[in-house]
Amino acid sequence: xxxxxxxxxxxxxxxxxxxxxxxxxxxxxxxxxxxxxxxxxxxxxxxxxxxxxxxxxxxxxxxxxxxxxxxxxxxxxxxxxxxxxxxxxxxxxxxxxxxxxxxxxxxxxxxxxxxxxxxxxxxxxxxxxxxxxxxxxxxxxxxxxxxxxxxxxxxxxxxxxxxxxxxxxxxxxxxxxxxxxxxxxxxxxxxxxxxxxxxxxxxxxxxxxxxxxxxxxxxxxxxxxxxxxxxxxxxxxxxxxxxxxxxxxxxxxxxxxxxxxxxxxxxxxxxxxxxxxxxxxxxxxxxxxxxxxxxxxxxxxxxxxxxxxxxxxxxxxxxxxxx
Amino acid sequence: xxxxxxxxxxxxxxxxxxxxxxxxxxxxxxxxxxxxxxxxxxxxxxxxxxxxxxxxxxxxxxxxxxxxxxxxxxxxxxxxxxxxxxxxxxxxxxxxxxxxxxxxxxxxxxxxxxxxxxxxxxxxxxxxxxxxxxxxxxxxxxxxxxxxxxxxxxxxxxxxxxxxxxxxxxxxx
Numbered sequence: 001x002x003x004x005x006x007x008x009x010x011x012x013x014x015x016x017x018x019x020x021x022x023x024x025x026x027x028x029x030x031x032x033x034x035x036x037x038x039x040x041x042x043x044x045x046x047x048x049x050x051x052x053x054x055x056x057x058x059x060x061x062x063x064x065x066x067x068x069x070x071x072x073x074x075x076x077x078x079x080x081x082x083x084x085x086x087x088x089x090x091x092x093x094x095x096x097x098x099x100x101x102x103x104x105x106x107x108x109x110x111x112x113x114x115x116x117x118x119x120x121x122x123x124x125x126x127x128x129x130x131x132x133x134x135x136x137x138x139x140x141x142x143x144x145x146x147x148x149x150x151x152x153x154x155x156x157x158x159x160x161x162x163x164x165x166x167x168x169x170x171x172x173x174x175x176x177x178x179x180x181x182x183x184x185x186x187x188x189x190x191x192x193x194x195x196x197x198x199x200x201x202x203x204x205x206x207x208x209x210x211x212x213x214x215x216x217x218x219x220x221x222x223x224x225x226x227x228x229x230x231x232x233x234x235x236x237x238x239x240x241x242x243x244x245x246x247x248x249x250x251x252x253x254x255x256x257x258x259x260x261x262x263x264x265x266x267x268x269x270x271x272x273x274x275x276x277x278x279x280x281x282x283x284x285x286x287x288x289x290x291x292x293x294x295x296x297x298x299x300x301x302x303x304x305x306x307x308x309x310x311x312x313x314x315x316x317x318x319x320x321x322x323x
Numbered sequence: 324x325x326x327x328x329x330x331x332x333x334x335x336x337x338x339x340x341x342x343x344x345x346x347x348x349x350x351x352x353x354x355x356x357x358x359x360x361x362x363x364x365x366x367x368x369x370x371x372x373x374x375x376x377x378x379x380x381x382x383x384x385x386x387x388x389x390x391x392x393x394x395x396x397x398x399x400x401x402x403x404x405x406x407x408x409x410x411x412x413x414x415x416x417x418x419x420x421x422x423x424x425x426x427x428x429x430x431x432x433x434x435x436x437x438x439x440x441x442x443x444x445x446x447x448x449x450x451x452x453x454x455x456x457x458x459x460x461x462x463x464x465x466x467x468x469x470x471x472x473x474x475x476x477x478x479x480x481x482x483x484x485x486x487x488x489x490x491x492x493x494x495x496x
Contacts, residue, residue, distance in 0.1 A: 011490045012483075019483035022457055023464045023475075047490070054442070054489045058458040060435045065415075065424075069432065070459035072411035073440055074452060122447070130447060247488055248445060249495045288495040 005285040014047035118267045128162030132246040148172040156191040179210035200224040200238040250287045257281040369394045454485035
């Protein structure tokens with residue numbers, strides 16, 4: 001990609017500093033800490049430049065027009081949601097329905113959630129909990145008087161839990177084929193694999209109870225684990241990039257090409273494969289899930305590979321033989 | 324018009340695509356937009372987009388599906404632009420010291436607003452709102468927290484989330 005790709009962790013630090021410094025009341029020690037961070041590595045400085053470029057976009061609106069501009073964008077945000085929703089009805093679904101579905105629409109309780117291949121959907125549940133459904137996934141939302149329950153039927157969900165709107169608060173649980181995960185105030189993802197469940201916790205903690213067996217275990221932020229109906233595997237470090245899909249981005253941090261292509265294939269209708277000869281090439285970067293052609297173009301320009309579309313539904317990444 | 328290297332073939336295929344499907348695309352857009360004038364503009368833009376994409380035209384198997392996909396995204400942009408422009412002019416007219424913006428100023432601001440809007444498109448409503456209030460209206464976190472009925476700490480979290488989202492989008496190109 002054009003500019004060198006920066007680590008997810010560095011971008012996250014830059015975003016956190018931006019949030020700290022934009023608040024108005026910044027203390028001198030905070031400012032000092034920020035300067036130290038900024039000087040600590042060229043990557044930090046590069047990330048901060050990007051933060052400034054983004055917030056600089058707002059500076060381009062003249063001061064006396066800012067209020068109106070802010071109101072316009074806020075109003076357009078909600079009216080557009082309505083307009084696009086209506087259009088989808090008029091046109092009988094298809095692409096437009098997809099566009100609306102991707103938006104955080106307020107879903108009814110007890111809704112049945114499903115995404116197609118290549119689709120990532122965000123939903124706000126009745127209690128304010130945010131739920132993202134990854135590609136080709138299905139989940140049932142079942143909120144009752146005593147329990148907030150999400151059942152993962154296929155694929156992967158990411159949850160950011162909110163405080164319950166009811167008092168006393170009902171437990172928030174995610175059920176997979178292998179067991180129950182109970183959220184303890186948190187952001188975490190659950191992937192339903194073949195015969196196993198993978199849980200990654202990014203914030204807070206989650207308690208696992210496999211279907212068989214009494215052993216329970218609490219998994220905390222930064223950890224990830226696989227479990228089956230019978231037991232829980234070894235705890236590993238969670239990869240922070242694992243949640244980038246909820247932003248519509250596929251992250252590669254020195255990742256094997258075949259591994260990357262396998263994940264991209266989950267978002268691709270039809271077949272997408274990688275020639276074993278180039279499987280262990282490594283790549284770095286953030287790739288927009290919505291634009292597969294752009295990803296292919298980036299791969300072809302950064303690696304000695306070519307993309308071959310044998311048919312519209314059959315794509316293979318092959319070694320490039322430069323004649 | 325300027326054509327790239329393979330001018331003759333590209334031009335030929337485009338002409339063919341145009342003559343075979345322009346009428347159909349125009350009707351397709353008119354049905355959705357309910358306005359012949361805008362439909363004609365967007366049909367034109369669609370073919371311009373096809374040309375600039377520099378794609379392998381003869382290899383397109385489903386030309387109408389291809390054209391309608393491009394036309395659809397142009398149409399969504401068109402609606403977005405209209406919604407924002409209308410909301411902006413409404414908001415301006417409500418200001419006490421209201422004076423009408425010049426066409427150039429309006430164009431410049433619209434361009435900026437569309438870029439910001441596109442950047443924040445997929446953020447949850449509260450996160451988006453917090454970011455806009457802070458960056459455009461210059462509200463403090465305390466005021467934003469009060470308006471959104473959340474804690475100040477949550478507002479700060481929203482701000483970091485919005486910025487990280489923009490950074491990732493930008494990095495993804």
